[in-house]
Amino acid sequence: xxxxxxxxxxxxxxxxxxxxxxxxxxxxxxxxxxxxxxxxxxxxxxxxxxxxxxxxxxxxxxxxxxxxxxxxxxxxxxxxxxxxxxxxxxxxxxxxxxxxxxxxxxxx
Amino acid sequence: xxxxxxxxxxxxxxxxxxxxxxxxxxxxxxxxxxxxxxxxxxxxxxxxxxxxxxxxxxxxxxxxxxxxxxxxxxxxxxxxxxxxxxxxxxxxxxxxxxxxxxxxxxxxxxxxxxxxxxxxxxxxxxxxxxxxxxxxxxxxxxxxxxxxxxxxxxxxxxxxxxxxxxxxxxxxxxxxxxxxxxxxxxxxxxxxxxxxxxxxxxxxxxxxxxxxxxxxxxxxxxxxxxxxxxxxxxxxxxxxxxxxxxxxxxxxxxxxxxxxxxxxxxxxxxxxxxxxxxxxxxxxxxxxxxxxxxxxxxxxxxxxxxxxxx
Numbered sequence: 001x002x003x004x005x006x007x008x009x010x011x012x013x014x015x016x017x018x019x020x021x022x023x024x025x026x027x028x029x030x031x032x033x034x035x036x037x038x039x040x041x042x043x044x045x046x047x048x049x050x051x052x053x054x055x056x057x058x059x060x061x062x063x064x065x066x067x068x069x070x071x072x073x074x075x076x077x078x079x080x081x082x083x084x085x086x087x088x089x090x091x092x093x094x095x096x097x098x099x100x101x102x103x104x105x106x107x108x
Numbered sequence: 109x110x111x112x113x114x115x116x117x118x119x120x121x122x123x124x125x126x127x128x129x130x131x132x133x134x135x136x137x138x139x140x141x142x143x144x145x146x147x148x149x150x151x152x153x154x155x156x157x158x159x160x161x162x163x164x165x166x167x168x169x170x171x172x173x174x175x176x177x178x179x180x181x182x183x184x185x186x187x188x189x190x191x192x193x194x195x196x197x198x199x200x201x202x203x204x205x206x207x208x209x210x211x212x213x214x215x216x217x218x219x220x221x222x223x224x225x226x227x228x229x230x231x232x233x234x235x236x237x238x239x240x241x242x243x244x245x246x247x248x249x250x251x252x253x254x255x256x257x258x259x260x261x262x263x264x265x266x267x268x269x270x271x272x273x274x275x276x277x278x279x280x281x282x283x284x285x286x287x288x289x290x291x292x293x294x295x296x297x298x299x300x301x302x303x304x305x306x307x308x309x310x311x312x313x314x315x316x317x318x319x320x321x322x323x324x325x326x327x328x329x330x331x332x333x334x335x336x337x338x339x340x341x342x343x344x345x346x347x348x349x350x351x352x353x354x355x356x357x358x359x360x361x362x363x364x365x366x367x368x369x370x371x372x373x374x375x376x377x378x379x380x381x382x383x384x385x386x387x388x389x390x391x392x393x394x395x396x397x398x399x400x401x402x403x404x405x406x407x408x409x410x411x412x413x414x415x416x417x418x
Contacts, residue, residue, distance in 0.1 A: 034322070034380035056169045056383045058205055060235060064280045074205055074235040077169070094280035097231045100323040102280055 026050055026082075029103065031059050031075070031095075036103035045088055045107050052080040059101070064092040071096075155265040158186050158193040158223075159310070159398040161347030162367035164232065165214040166204030171370035171383035172391060175204075176213055181416050182368040182397050183221040189399055194264065196223040199347035199365060200230030200275065200312030202246065211245055226250070229258050230312040230348065231275040239276055253293040261297050267402055268301060270294065272311040274326045284313030284326035284348075291331055298335055306341040306402065306409065313348045316355060316362050319375035324349050333360060343400070343409050349381075352396070352413050363411050366396035392416035 027047050030037045032054040043049065053059050053075040061072040061081070069091065072081040085091065085107040095101035163179045172178060186193060198218070203210035218225060227246040229239055243258050250260035250271070258273035272294070274284035286294075298307075309315070315332060317325030326332075336342045342360040350367035351374065370383045371394040378384070386394055393415050401410040 034382065055380075056171065058232065058235070076205060092280065096278055097235075098323050099278040099280055099282045100321065 028052065030054050031101075034095075034098055034101055036101065039102070040104045040106065042106040042108060043085065045086055046084070047107070048082050048084045049105055050080050050082045051075070053077055058097065060096045061093050062096045064094060154402060155267075156189075156191045156193055156399055156401040157264075158189070158196045159199060159345050159365050159400065160186070160196060160368055161199040161312075161365040162201040162230065162350055162369055163198070163214055163218075164201055164204045164367065164369035165217075166207055166210035167369055167383070169383060171385045175369040176217060178392065178395055178416060179214070179217050179368045181392065182395070183218060183223075185397055185414070185416060185418070186223065187221055191399075191401070193223060193399065196221070196225045197269075197271075197310050197345065198225060198227045198246075199310050199345060200228050201232045201347065201367075202227065202230070202242070204232055206233055206235035206239075206241060208241065211241065215245070226262075226269070226271060226310075228271040228311055229273055229275055231278075234258075234276050239273075253297065254289040257287075257290055257293070259290050259293065265402060267306045267308055270297065270307065270309045272309060272315075272332070274311045274313045274315070274329070279327070282327045283317070283320065283323050284311075284315075284329070286311075286326060286328050286332055291328065291335075294332060295335055298339075301339075303338050304340055306343070307336060307339050308343045308345065308400075308409075309336065310345040312346060314346045314353075314362065314364055315344050316357070318349060318353060318364070322375065322381045324375065324381070333357075336360060341409065343411070345398075345400075349375075351394075361409075361411075363398070365398050366394065366413065366415070368395050368397075368416070371395070392418075 027041055027043045027049045029041055029049060029051045031051060051061060056077055058074050058076050060074045063069040070083055075081055085105060088107045091105045093103055160182050164175055167175050186196060202214045229242050233242040238256065239258060247258060253259040259271055261268060261270045272286055272290060274286050277287055278285050313326050314324055315326045315329035337358060340359055344360060344362045347365050349364050350372040351364065352366055353364040355362045371386060372381050373384050396413055396415040399412045403410065
């Protein structure tokens with residue numbers, strides 16, 4: 001009983017860390033050295049993708065489509081931003097501050 | 109100041125020590141250099157202005173934990189120049205994240221200097237609401253060239269100044285962007301002006317391609333330069349790359365300025381651009397201000413970079 005309670009507490013503590021923490025089933029993209037890692041990510045439909053900025057400078061994401069299908073907040077260092085991809089397709093995106101930074105999410 | 113033509117070798121030698129306090133002057137695309145503080149500078153100067161850039165208020169990382177302090181130092185240094193600058197140009201990235209509190213702090217520190225100041229935005233200033241908070245706050249005095257475009261021009265002491273916005277509507281895989289609307293406005297703004305009028309263009313991102321892999325250039329910069337080539341004296345001032353770089357192309361001279369906040373690596377010298385940490389004692393030696401002097405009676409400007417280390 002005590003062990004179960006302890007485990008619940010741990011889970012609750014982990015949940016408090018959201019959205020920074022990436023849960024099982026989610027996919028993570030790190031933004032590091034002005035690049036997306038991985039640059040191309042393949043995930044099943046319904047996956048939540050979480051980008052986390054590991055640089056000392058802000059980044060901001062936008063999809064390549066015009067008008068953009070998604071635009072993130074401005075992400076300061078260690079900020080994370082989630083996006084759930086429900087429909088299959090290829091979603092190219094870039095950093096609106098540093099447009100040479102490009103990535104893609106392929107949803108199957 | 110002598111009018112002796114300068115050899116290419118001399119120019120290259122000068123460029124090698126351009127990081128020190130050097131004064132550049134140029135006429136018809138031929139640059140000359142001498143040390144800051146030489147007598148000719150004081151006697152012949154008729155009009156001078158200054159440039160500061162990339163104050164990044166809101167940044168607080170290892171590369172500089174006190175960016176308000178170094179901006180304050182830059183403003184103090186501007187106030188101590190032998191010739192009080194007639195005005196100051198800020199070439200963008202006033203803030204780090206376009207936050208109202210960051211704009212407040214910057215405005216307070218810069219405003220205390222009581223300079224006549226003109227701003228163009230950096231990409232860090234335009235993160236909210238298509239840049240409207242920055243434009244309303246820092247460009248309220250300007251007559252916008254295009255609606256919401258953050259560009260404008262004005263004349264001072266016979267020199268035509270053009271502030272451009274090349275930090276918004278950037279495209280995937282691209283560089284800085286001026287855009288069709290501003291280019292059309294620029295063509296109209298220049299039409300009818302005499303070739304002999306000195307032109308100063310100021311924008312955040314370099315108008316020339318410094319280093320494409322890091323996005324250090326402007327996609328359609330060449331189209332703006334094509335409109336400027338007929339003029340005998342064109343000076344292009346930018347920030348963004350946090351270091352002094354110079355290039356002369358025909359009658360057009362490009363000058364990239366230091367930041368007041370933190371340095372960035374030389375093009376290609378690191379895996380990526382971004383804040384570069386230096387020893388605390390050396391930080392002010394890689395931050396700086398710039399003074400530009402228009403010499404009476406000649407289409408020549410002198411550009412002097414000084415670090416905050418004094």
